[in-house]
Amino acid sequence: MGVLLKDVAKALNLSKATVSWILSGKGDEKGFSEATIKLVKETAAKMGYSPNLLARSLSLGTTHTVALIIPAIGDTFYSQMAQAVEKQAHQRGYTLIISSSESNADKERRLISALRAQQVDGLIIAPSKGEDSAIRRMIKDHYPFVFIDRYYPELETNYVIVDNEGSSREIVQRLIGDGCRRIALMTTDTHLYVMSRRTNGYLAALKEAGIDVDPSLCVGLDRARYREAIVEELDALLARCPDVDGFFFSTHYLALETIRYFIKRGIDYRKRFRFACFHTTAALDILAPEMYVTLMPIEKMGTMAVDILLDNIASKEDYRPQGVVLENTILS
Amino acid sequence: MGVLLKDVAKALNLSKATVSWILSGKGDEKGFSEATIKLVKETAAKMGYSPNLLARSLSLGTTHTVALIIPAIGDTFYSQMAQAVEKQAHQRGYTLIISSSESNADKERRLISALRAQQVDGLIIAPSKGEDSAIRRMIKDHYPFVFIDRYYPELETNYVIVDNEGSSREIVQRLIGDGCRRIALMTTDTHLYVMSRRTNGYLAALKEAGIDVDPSLCVGLDRARYREAIVEELDALLARCPDVDGFFFSTHYLALETIRYFIKRGIDYRKRFRFACFHTTAALDILAPEMYVTLMPIEKMGTMAVDILLDNIASKEDYRPQGVVLENTILS
DNA sequence: CTGAAAGCGCTAACAA
DNA sequence: TTGTTAGCGCTTTCAG
Numbered sequence: 001m002g003v004l005l006k007d008v009a010k011a012l013n014l015s016k017a018t019v020s021w022i023l024s025g026k027g028d029e030k031g032f033s034e035a036t037i038k039l040v041k042e043t044a045a046k047m048g049y050s051p052n053l054l055a056r057s058l059s060l061g062t063t064h065t066v067a068l069i070i071p072a073i074g075d076t077f078y079s080q081m082a083q084a085v086e087k088q089a090h091q092r093g094y095t096l097i098i099s100s101s102e103s104n105a106d107k108e109r110r111l112i113s114a115l116r117a118q119q120v121d122g123l124i125i126a127p128s129k130g131e132d133s134a135i136r137r138m139i140k141d142h143y144p145f146v147f148i149d150r151y152y153p154e155l156e157t158n159y160v161i162v163d164n165e166g167s168s169r170e171i172v173q174r175l176i177g178d179g180c181r182r183i184a185l186m187t188t189d190t191h192l193y194v195m196s197r198r199t200n201g202y203l204a205a206l207k208e209a210g211i212d213v214d215p216s217l218c219v220g221l222d223r224a225r226y227r228e229a230i231v232e233e234l235d236a237l238l239a240r241c242p243d244v245d246g247f248f249f250s251t252h253y254l255a256l257e258t259i260r261y262f263i264k265r266g267i268d269y270r271k272r273f274r275f276a277c278f279h280t281t282a283a284l285d286i287l288a289p290e291m292y293v294t295l296m297p298i299e300k301m302g303t304m305a306v307d308i309l310l311d312n313i314a315s316k317e318d319y320r321p322q323g324v325v326l327e328n329t330i331l332s
Numbered sequence: 333m334g335v336l337l338k339d340v341a342k343a344l345n346l347s348k349a350t351v352s353w354i355l356s357g358k359g360d361e362k363g364f365s366e367a368t369i370k371l372v373k374e375t376a377a378k379m380g381y382s383p384n385l386l387a388r389s390l391s392l393g394t395t396h397t398v399a400l401i402i403p404a405i406g407d408t409f410y411s412q413m414a415q416a417v418e419k420q421a422h423q424r425g426y427t428l429i430i431s432s433s434e435s436n437a438d439k440e441r442r443l444i445s446a447l448r449a450q451q452v453d454g455l456i457i458a459p460s461k462g463e464d465s466a467i468r469r470m471i472k473d474h475y476p477f478v479f480i481d482r483y484y485p486e487l488e489t490n491y492v493i494v495d496n497e498g499s500s501r502e503i504v505q506r507l508i509g510d511g512c513r514r515i516a517l518m519t520t521d522t523h524l525y526v527m528s529r530r531t532n533g534y535l536a537a538l539k540e541a542g543i544d545v546d547p548s549l550c551v552g553l554d555r556a557r558y559r560e561a562i563v564e565e566l567d568a569l570l571a572r573c574p575d576v577d578g579f580f581f582s583t584h585y586l587a588l589e590t591i592r593y594f595i596k597r598g599i600d601y602r603k604r605f606r607f608a609c610f611h612t613t614a615a616l617d618i619l620a621p622e623m624y625v626t627l628m629p630i631e632k633m634g635t636m637a638v639d640i641l642l643d644n645i646a647s648k649e650d651y652r653p654q655g656v657v658l659e660n661t662i663l664s
Numbered sequence: 665c666t667g668a669a670a671g672c673g674c675t676a677a678c679a680a
Numbered sequence: 681t682t683g684t685t686a687g688c689g690c691t692t693t694c695a696g
Binding site: 014015016017018021031032033036055057058059060061 | 665666667668669671672673674
């Protein structure tokens with residue numbers, strides 16, 4: 001395509017080796033004359049030379065590129081996470097590739113294969129569901145990767161997650177402290193480990209307070225059609241338990257949709273209920289200022305995931321996986 | 333690292349060539365026996381062979397990968413766009429790399445270079461600002477790329493944008509139709525072409541209706557600190573022009589912040605004003621249901637951008653750039 | 665101080 | 681029906 005190393009060398013009547021040395025900064029180390037170094041650099045620039053990274057990577061055996069796999073780029077949470085990861089990767093001199101698995105285990109598996117085949121140096125993954133084979137494969141091959149946000153507790157891997165259970169418990173405790181006794185649980189994606197931890201937090205808080213868990217207060221929604229389902233479910237819930245006095249949402253968009261529902265039904269939710277939500281999203285603070293919210297340390301998660309990954313990449317063989325559990329900030 | 337083509341060949345006592353042919357599906361075309369084809373495929377699978385895409389690409393001269401450069405992955409609009417682009421790229425058998433320029437012209441320039449150096453087959457770009465050199469370079473080199481959402485009107489390139497002026501004019505007309513005469517303009521990033529088009533739409537609508545443009549109704553915010561600035565600006569605006577009866581927002585987050593302001597100040601905005609906004613974001617429909625909104629065809633933009641890009645890639649030399657202007661849907 | 669040449673893992677023209 | 685071999689563009693050992 002463009003201008004090659006060979007071309008620059010030819011133009012200067014030097015060998016490819018010389019030019020390569022100089023352009024990769026090992027000029028003085030190798031003891032070339034100041035004159036040639038300057039000359040080479042200048043003509044390379046003048047000729048608009050840009051190295052073919054494919055060739056370089058093939059030769060070097062490293063791409064200096066890592067990839068991030070998230071369930072959905074369209075989701076605010078994951079897109080913010082992508083931003084944080086990209087920032088830190090860039091900071092540390094790595095190129096980041098972002099890919100979206102669309103919460104599809106099969107696509108996730110294929111992505112992992114494809115990215116590894118592309119010789120990406122390591123992976124940061126927010127795993128979708130029952131994906132497994134590709135993960136075990138990476139472990140077996142000692143391929144560097146770190147889980148973020150979600151993880152497989154039974155596998156010994158790198159991970160950066162938050163204390164899902166603890167902070168769920170804490171915000172539910174606050175609801176109880178405010179006098180709530182009939183707190184509804186709204187959740188989704190119940191097959192995910194993270195979600196079960198949040199539910200556990202809810203249950204634990206009730207138990208500690210000596211409140212019986214009432215299954216009819218617990219609503220699990222199908223992620224795929226939660227927007228429609230939530231309307232019926234809430235209608236049913238309010239009919240079933242007219243004495244509900246609080247809501248715990250296991251994730252941000254459930255809170256948003258629930259409030260949308262209340263407004264649609266003309267229910268004065270701010271008077272009638274108290275809310276707690278795991279994570280938040282734009283405008284939730286406007287719509288329900290009194291809601292207790294766990295603020296996830298997205299930036300920090302991204303930074304740490306990158307750092308751990310690069311550590312792992314740097315230390316070839318003898319590496320011990322690191323697990324990190326971060327604390328959420330709680331916003332009252 | 334893993335198992336190589338060579339290994340598979342050796343295990344079967346065949347040549348690398350044979351294995352390569354068969355695994356890339358050109359087995360029968362080349363006339364290999366059914367038996368060997370099957371054998372090769374099976375052992376390759378059994379041995380867990382996965383081709384080194386770097387090597388393949390270097391050899392092939394094409395990576396089957398395209399990249400998307402957006403100003404910010406953290407922004408809902410661009411993350412949705414990324415999702416749409418990724419979907420279509422995937423659909424057409426291409427791998428997508430997403431990168432974020434952080435609205436930084438210099439980073440954008442570096443990204444373009446880096447991605448080209450990585451031998452990405454083409455680029456889809458939502459350009460930041462005065463970036464230029466890297467763009468002109470691509471044109472000169474006949475390197476395939478398409479602008480999305482934003483573009484350089486003076487350059488002959490591929491682009492997929494929306495009718496910014498037209499739909500801005502239209503929603504402002506609706507405000508006027510509702511009786512508004514003192515419509516404020518809230519805008520930002522005024523150096524961007526898209527934004528000037530939207531402002532033009534606002535001006536045109538007023539002019540047509542015979543309403544004088546009042547500069548004291550026009551507020552331009554600094555993107556970098558709009559969240560803080562908007563409070564002072566709105567205070568000033570309302571003091572300066574107590575008779576404001578409508579607002580036109582050139583982009584979604586300005587509408588959200590303005591409403592946040594009204595709520596904070598305890599102003600009954602739904603009674604007092606009418607709103608129109610270019611594009612929308614989560615919860616805006618809850619907070620201001622009567623707002624006129626232009627709905628950008630994000631999905632379609634993404635799809636078309638990919639299609640145009642792949643067209644361009646396919647037809648090597650003799651290619652004429654395509655410009656597409658899509659219509660927005662208007663939501664009343 | 666600088667150059668020749670082998671090699672990274674794969675593809676594809678050319679033989680056989 | 682299968683094998684040989686010369687690249688793709690770059691890095692790096694080993695000679696000079």
